[in-house]
Amino acid sequence: MSQPTEARMGNMLASSATGTTFLIMIQLASRIFTFASNQLILRTLSPIVLGIAAQLELYQVTILYFSRESIRLAIQRQPLTPVSAPSLDSKENSKTDATNSLDQLAVSSQSVVNVSYLSLCLGLPFTILVTSLYQYFAPTQAADTPFFQASVAVTGLASLLELCIEPFFAVIQQRMWYEKRAAVEMPAAFLRSLVTCSSFLFASRINQPAGALPFALGHLSYSIALICGYCWTMLRGADERRFTFILKKIRSSNSSEYLWGRFPRHLMSLAASVFVQSLVKHLLTQGDAMMLAAMSTLEDQGIYSLAANYGGLVARIIFQPLEESSRNLFSTLLSPDDQGKRNATQVRAAKKHLIDILRAYQLLSVLIFPLGPLMVPQVLGLLGGRQWASTKVGDLLSLYCYYIPFLAFNGITEAFVSSAANPKEIRNQTVWMGAFSTCYALAAYLFLEVGSMGAYGLVLANIVNMAVRTLWSYSFIRTYLHRHGDGIRISEVSMRPITFIVGAIATTIVAKKGILEPSGGIMPAILFSGVYGLLVLYMEKRYVAEQLAKVRQVISSRSKRTKSE
Incomplete structure (x- = not known):
């Protein structure tokens, strides 16, 4: 691997690791704010209202x-x-290369702005359309x-x-x-929780039932905060950019064959292709909420909403x-070059990143399977009060x-598929998504209607749904990597x-051992x-030691890059 390629790969991995940290911070802050506000209102909130809030969401x-x-x-x-390495022949050539690189970056950013x-x-x-259907x-x-x-109008x-x-x-x-995204979305999440909680408390103080309107006001405040935050963050320094955040014609002789008006044709x-697939995928992603809305009471929907939010x-x-x-990261590593070919080194890097995450997920799964059901009953009564502390x-x-x-x-296997698949393969996946929808609907019918x-x-139907989708995605990944001169084995x-044997034994102990029931206390x-x-x-x-070493290496690389900048 050449030094420029190695440096570029290191920068991408460092940026991805840093980005993951910021995204986790966003989700953590959002959940903490939501959790805190829910705890303030949960004891006075009925399952019916929570069910309506789940429908609004x-x-x-x-x-x-x-x-x-x-x-x-x-x-x-x-x-x-990617920024080209500057030429060493002359300062003039170096300046020309840098200018061309900046122009290419500007064209690339203007393309995504236009499409957005x-x-x-x-x-x-x-x-x-959705508002009319929901109200009807x-x-x-x-x-x-x-x-x-x-509430419906405000949410729309x-x-x-x-x-x-x-x-x-x-x-x-x-x-x-x-980091810019975290700086905007974290305050917005706090404002949403604050508005939701304050609205409920105000309605309770004046003894006026508010229904699900506080949740709708929370959604509205979140959207307004996002607009204000992104405008403040992204519109500063407009003179230094070579692209704008308005719809603008893309001027680039190198990209003209890919353009259609103001939009890149390949995008x-x-x-x-993805939009057609999303019609089917949404039924699978939000199928549980749709099934509940169609086949159960608002109280059952509220209980499931609580379980889904906490779980x-x-x-x-x-x-x-x-x-x-x-x-x-996968989209960057697996993007083809000008000749439509993919870099073998980058494909191996994407594979290694996928394997690391899959193994980390297995480690967490071995911990979650026995410990999740063990700790849930211990804390549920403390969080929701008597109204929710039911078997x-x-x-x-x-x-x-x-x-x-x-x-x-x-989630992670489909992330790889969506980054690697071409339009034809995406259409093929859409056909399989239709089969998965049928499988999911059949499982839901058997469990909900027949099994009551x-x-x-x-x-259980969701578990079946995710299992078959993961198996298909893993099959695609194996075929894709084999096609690009590499494979992926179960042993990798x-x-x-x-470890799996110990996990199975621990899960059996939790399921059978009476001393670990809630009556046994939280200390055991x-x-x-x-x-x-x-x-x-x-x-x-x-x-674990390998992953900690990689984390230290990424932190060190990020620190050196920050100092050099």
């Missing part, structure tokens, strides 16, 4: 997903053009709650406002300016940032712990067999968790 997520997801995935396939405006164009009709099909129990129509407005930040977000993702083609904390705080930063909620949260690892593995398992059956990915559970955690880390000490 699904309503907003649907608008945002269909409006921007395909555009964002396409934009990630437009990495920054399509999200807002899609957002307006989708908001009108809303259950009577929800429609009769106070301020229901106002918040969705449109949030789409206005897409030009800023596109540049931040492309240039990996995650538009990819966005169209998904690990997924949102750790797995989601890792998936997002890894997708960005039904505790058992559902315990079962949800088994779902989290499947969610994590599916309620929310428990929905979690898997932990030591003894804490003692068991500590001993088991140390045992697992000891058995995987070689892998």
